[in-house]
Amino acid sequence: MLDRTLTSALSQGQDGPVTIGGWVETLRDQKRIQFIIIRDESGSVQVTYPRPADEDALADQVSALSHGSFVIIKGQLKHDERVKLGGVEILLEELEVVGASSADSPIADDTSIDKRLDWRFLDYRRPEVALMLKIQTTIEKNWREHWLENGFVEIHSPKLMGQPSESHAELFKLEYFETHAYLAQSPQFYKQMSMAAGLGKVFEIGPVFRADPSFTSRHATEFVSIDMEMSWIDSHEDVMNFQEQLMVKAIQAVKDEHGAQIEALYGFEVKVPSIPFPRIPLAEAHSIVEGRGYKVPRQDGDLDPEGERQISAHVEETHDHEFVFLTDYPKNIRPFYHMRHADNPDLTKSYDLIWKGTEITTGAQREHRVEVLTEQIKEKGLEPEGLNSYLDFFRYGVPPHGGFGMGLTRVVMLLLNLSNIREASFLFRGPNRLEP
Template sequence: MLDRKLIGTLPSLQDGPVTIGGWVETLRDQKRIQFIIIRDESGSVQVTYPRPAEEDALADVVSSLTGGTFVEITGNLKHDERVKLNGVEILLSDLKVVSRSLPDSPIAEDTSIDKRLDWRFLDLRRPELNLMMRVQTTIEKTWREVWLEHDFMEIHSPKLMGSPSESHAELFKLEYFETHAYLAQSPQFYKQMAMMAGLGKVFEIGPVFRADPSFTSRHATEFISVDMEMSWIDSHEDVMQFQEMLLVRAIQAVKDAHGEEIQKLYGIDIQVPAVPFPRIPLAEAHEIVESRGYKVPRADGDLDPEGERQIAAYVNEKFGHEFVFLTDYPKNIRPFYHMRHEDNPSLTKSYDLIWKGTEITTGAQREHRIEVLEKQVLDKGLELEGLGFYLDFFRYGAPTHGGFGMGLTRVVMLLLDLPNIREASFLFRGPNRLQP
């Protein structure tokens, strides 16, 4: 195997022979000297070749390089403080063209997001997007570490379902042999099933699908949902506290691993939030938003996007905090399986988590008592027969439990202050995008 060194490791290596591989980023082909900037997945480096006075085959190869060509470079690593790019350069001794690129790239720095998404594999070569993917990896790694430290099990629930998990309105229906199936909107029913199976505490990071024709900065038809469910809780407060820990640990890990690079490429100083996050009942949130001069237009009582931004602005001004839990949602805007308050059955033991003015999570304590659950199904105008397989979970003993679902891409988008979810996705899927 080729003893290739990642460019990002070069500053820590001693001067001497080295081999790298990467894409030609820029070429300065001068009369007396040639400079090539080579980029790989870890960074960029300057490669220098003094052009001999006579004809030279290697100089001709360098002159023929096009941007994006993938090359293998062999030369001598040299530390030099005068080199602006990380204080190192490679003095070229040999160059092999592995794969030549077409001369004209279909995208540029000022290309629109839609066209950049058409050529996403080229777009992702940008240093800031490479960093974005590494940030996402750090977040997921840290969450898994936290869950495993607390004895959670990882599950992989099916994405083909014989019946809806949530709302018929957002379902993708497809042919399935002699019948029909649905793409899963959520692992909700299955992660609750895991509680009744005795798994205790579970998590899943996986795709979900929503047939929602929304063209907003934060919606997608396929996205990665981060789900967890835990048994033996006293209330939704237990779930909220665990989610606080997950987010604080992940943001701290990102700051530790990538903070300087994020500052350099995004101009952001990552702020690790203090705990506990502020908590505001939804009814009180409406009063606060109205006091700021905005009347939420939604008839069902939920906050709209502007309402979320207003309550987030209030929390930032009053508490200096980017996060806020909105709690105690009315039963009419929550699913039938959310537990209701004993002293006020019109309210649920549920929450939304707002970060920088955008909702990233819905969580709750679930109703585990079959007789109560059946009443709540009927109260929602649903049929018991259609939910038979789900209700069976609760007929053989069910612990108290609760959990949440969170959008991974929204977390990345908000952490890096990206303008929309399309920028934060590896490959975005929306109502008008199925390729690449």
């Protein structure tokens, strides 16, 4: 492996010999001096070469460099506070081109998002886009740490299923030897199986698939789902309490590790939320939204995107908070496995978490009593026989439990105030995008 120094570490290094590896970001080929800006995964540095008066092979090599070419630079590190880029520069002694680039890049800073997605590997050379993935890594690291500190077990559930995970809608069906299989919409059934297995608390970070033809700014056909399930809860309130802790831990870590870069590249300061997050029953949320002059047109009782934006604006104004839990959803808009309130069976022990006007999570206490679960399946117009393998989990005893599912890319999109989920995906998948 090349023994190189990352550009981010150069300012702490001593003057003297140094080797770096990166790509050519900028070349200023002047008559008397040549400047190359080299960028690597950690930052960038200025490389300087005074051009000799006579013909010089190294000067010619610098002049021939194309934007984006990967090079190895050897030279003398020199601290100089006059250098705007980090207060250091490298005086060039040797240059090796290890991966030459075509002269003309197909994208620029003002290129459309669709074109940039076509050339996503080049788009990631922009520091703000690369930072997005580093932030995502920090988020996942801190979630995992919090789960493991609290006794959770990580699972990896199958993504090929013999029957739908929740409903027959939004399913990708594919040939599977002599029969058919489905791509998993959710690890929901397997999380609940883990509760029947006595694992107590589990989490999973993995892909899920939705055959949803939506072209909105927050939908994708494949995305990374963040899921957890925990036993021995009293209500969905226990799940909400734990999710608050997860979100605060991750956002605080992002602020601590990347806050300065976010301010420089995205132009805002990360706001760490306080605990507890506000909680508003869905029926009350409708009244609040109507009081703000907006009537939700949906007939099923759920909020639409504008309703979510309005309730978030209300919470921001009254609680100075970016998050809100909407609770107690009607049974008609929740899955059959959500537990109902004992004193009002028309409502479920469930919630959505809204952040900056967009839903990122659905969570609930699950129904664990097989006889009640069977009746709720029938009530939804489904056949219990078609869910026999799922019901088997509950025929041998399951403790009270609950959990949530959350979209990772929505979290990253909202944290960075990005306008579209495509910007927050490593490689976006939608109804008309299967490449690269």
